[in-house]
Amino acid sequence: MRRRGDVLLLAVLALLADGPLHGYEVRKRLDQRLGVFRALSYGSLYPALRALQAGGCITETTGQRLPGTVSPRRARVVYEITAHGKDRLAEMLEDSGPEAWEDDAFGVHFALFTRVAPRTRLRVLEGRRARLLERLEQLSRSIERTQAQLDAYALEAQRHGLETVRSEVDWLERLISAEAHPGTARPHAPHPEEKH
Template structure:
């Protein structure tokens, strides 16, 4: 299971608040996307190249000799002189990240990355995304009610598990919405307080 290119680019921008080399960036992103997904260098480096072309990140090589890079092939000398390349978000990239988070995905696939980027979002964007996710979970929970009536024991059991997981996520989302300054949410869909 991969990561959508647009979400990967936002995650990269979120991690590059200070200079990182590709290997360290991949480790951090892999932690962010979770153990069930895999981030390959074949996905990471093209995304870095696209971000650099758009001026959202800058690529530098330290002027002092850095650590020697391991050989790429068995015939290459282990004392390769390939330079350590560092990546860092630019001011334009930071602005792009903040603006793009307002439209970030909150579906099951994108949620881990989106949650990992919440600290870079404005309070209004965080609240919007949390409410969008809450509506998705409520819809999923409602759709599962029919499965709970199935004559098949295993379908009913799966529906019960889904319902428990959905309720747990709803409780978690409500807590986040409340702690982030949003309105209290009880029972159905979130309701804005009247002004």
């Protein structure tokens, strides 16, 4: 749970680095730009905002009207990143270790790749590939062990999982190649989910 919480803090800081936002807008943009937070509740968001504020990463003001928003009936709280928050964001992005290779965390880190150095992007992509190759091996062994005991649909579900992981590994291979050879044209490499 703590890992998902850390990813949420990273995502919120990245959004606020683009400009001040109301809490409602933070939640909306987390869903739109970083889809792993589709089911995020305000019960998770506001503690994260309070933690960032307590750490000196963001400030809040009440009653400020943001450009392009309708004046609310009651004063809304606006969150804004601080200089310390910007430093913390850069630190969190560059310090992308094994936690950045996991499913939810990888999506957020990948969506923020324009903010990090090429070596960091390569490290995250290679780490994700290594994690998926481990998963591929486990899934293959699982299918071999259990295929005689499974009905046709359960077996197909496992095969589908295997193909999904293989597809993502292929996608990562193309991205790694493009990052490793920056002088070459970057091929359009759709994420496996984009193919459907």
